[in-house]
Amino acid sequence: MVHVAHQSKIIVTNTLPKRMQNFITALKAEHIKKKGTGIFLLSMILGAISPLIWALIAIFNDEPQKRDALPYDFFLNVIERLLDIFAGFFFPLLIIITVSRITQLDHKNGGWQLMETQPIDKMSIYFSKFTMILAANMIAILSLVAFSFIGGGLASLFIELPDAAQFTFDAGAIGSLILRLFLASILLSAFQYLISVIIPSFIWSIVIGFFGLLSNLFLIAFKVVPAWYPFEILLKISKFKKGSEMGYWITYSDSLWHPRALYWVQVVQAQKL
Known part of the structure; x- marks a missing residue:
């Protein structure tokens, strides 16, 4: 019995490094495959659009500022004001385009069929593609934060700021928003990943994703958005900017999304087995 247990331990320890090596x-x-596609550049651009637009509007539409407001972090306030448009439109739009583009590379070149002949296990291949999607998501989030500082700094040179505005760097609050946006993007990315793998057409996968995005806007107007709707999950970040009402960075609903995302990625793998 001891010998059997020792053998199984050796098998486990030898398998894990090999799987990690396959994933790398x-x-x-x-x-290498994504070079020339401009995926990461698009992520940076869509992350920068809303801060730059806000800066231009703020410069040319200088409104009188309140003098009796409580002290607040100016740059954090800019980021929070941009969450609605970023999490509600630009970020999900980026996810739809990025996922469809990455999966289309294999649909076009027959990569899904050639996967059967690859020496690397399928799980490593599927999760490597999904990791590239998540990397694009993180680039967009960091671009939003960086250009919020740039846009806010430029706007402060031309507009009159209230006395309560403070030029500080609240690392905790900003880190919380970055983490929550990234975690919320995992579910929508997995959902769009499933659609894009099943449907080989690049156009149709984008159309379906864009229809889901527009449907969310209509559901919001009628106030009948299901709590589980992938597009609504991103918007919850803008609704609960400070995190949980109990003082936690991550809300209770945030923690329930990731098992669903993992399930959908596994469904993607099952579809191509």
Whole structure:
């Protein structure tokens, strides 16, 4: 019995490094394949659009500022004001385009069929593609934060700021928003990943994703948005900017999304087995 247990332990320890090595190899291959697609550049642009638009509007529409407001972090306030448009439109739009573009590379080149002949296990290949999607998401979020500082700094040179505005860096609050936006993007990315793998057409996968995005806007107007709706999950970040009412960074609903995302990625793998 001791000998059997010792053998199984050796098998486990030898399998894990090999699987990790397969994942790294697949990730490097995905990085090479995405060159020339402009995916990461698009992420940076869509993350920067809303801060730059806000800065232009703030400069040319200088409104009188309240003098009796409580002290607040000026840059954090800019980021929070941009969450509605970013989490409600630009970010989900980016996810739809990015996921469809990455999966289309394999639909176009027959990569899904050639996967059967690859020496690397399928789980490593699927999760390497999904990792590239999540990397694009993080670039967009960091771009939003960076250009909020740039846009806010430029706007402060031309507009009159209230006395309560403070030029500080609230690392905790900003880090919380970055983390929550990234975690919320996982579910929508997995959902769109499933659609884009099943449907080989690049156009139709985008159309379906865009229809889901527009449907969310209509559901919001009629106030009948289901709590589980993937697009609504991103908007919850803008509704609960400070996190949980109990003082936690991550809300209770945030913690329930990730098992669903993992399930959908596994469904994607099952579809191509």
